[in-house]
Amino acid sequence: MKKIQILGTGCAKCQKLAAVADDAAKALGLTYEIEKVTEIERIMGFGVMFTPALVVDGVVKVAGKVPSLEDTKKLLA
Amino acid sequence: MNANSPKCSCSCNEESGPPALVYSCSGAADTGEIADRAARLIKAEDKAWMSCLAGIGARASGLLASAAAAPDLIAIDGCPQDCAKKTLELAGFANIRHVRVTDLGYMKGKTPVSEGAVRKVADAAMATLIKN
Numbered sequence: 001m002k003k004i005q006i007l008g009t010g011c012a013k014c015q016k017l018a019a020v021a022d023d024a025a026k027a028l029g030l031t032y033e034i035e036k037v038t039e040i041e042r043i044m045g046f047g048v049m050f051t052p053a054l055v056v057d058g059v060v061k062v063a064g065k066v067p068s069l070e071d072t073k074k075l076l077a
Numbered sequence: 078m079n080a081n082s083p084k085c086s087c088s089c090n091e092e093s094g095p096p097a098l099v100y101s102c103s104g105a106a107d108t109g110e111i112a113d114r115a116a117r118l119i120k121a122e123d124k125a126w127m128s129c130l131a132g133i134g135a136r137a138s139g140l141l142a143s144a145a146a147a148p149d150l151i152a153i154d155g156c157p158q159d160c161a162k163k164t165l166e167l168a169g170f171a172n173i174r175h176v177r178v179t180d181l182g183y184m185k186g187k188t189p190v191s192e193g194a195v196r197k198v199a200d201a202a203m204a205t206l207i208k209n
Binding site: 007008009011013014040043044046047048049050051052053059060061062063064065 | 082083084085094098126128129132137138139140141142143145146147
């Protein structure tokens with residue numbers, strides 16, 4: 001089970017990143033769960049200073065932007 | 078939200094983010110301490126955000142991703158070893174704005190840590206943002 005976390009306070013880009021990650025995971029046929037982390041303290045605990053951010057199995061893959069679907073698939077693979 | 082709370086890249090109802098992340102060598106010598114205090118002064122005055130050089134060295138994923146997302150990176154080094162700048166470069170970052178305390182008239186091992194020195198280094202670090 002791959003664990004995908006979306007870090008952000010719930011703004012439009014955060015929601016877009018969650019949707020792109022969901023689409024990418026489905027396209028890859030992954031078994032996964034997505035968690036939206038909205039609490040500032042938890043976000044800062046990842047060392048992330050720019051949101052939204054994508055975390056896969058505890059590793060921050062990207063911060064401060066929404067990658068393309070193809071790039072997100074690479075980050076999830 | 079304090080000065081180091083994460084910034085949203087979509088500018089949705091949030092204060093504007095920092096123009097740069099600043100890293101200090103924070104070395105053991107007096108000039109390393111001045112570098113550290115200068116970075117903290119910049120943070121305290123909310124001119125830029127200080128981030129953790131040790132996290133870059135440790136390849137902490139969140140700190141690496143934050144550096145990659147920053148508009149600019151400033152490295153403040155205490156001496157010509159340039160450890161802060163080199164640590165960032167070894168992690169893959171380029172075009173780093175750089176200030177070296179010993180280039181500003183201070184000698185390693187012979188410089189009392191003073192508010193004046195810290196201010197001078199902090200101002201020099203921020204001035205790098207307006208240079209090409």
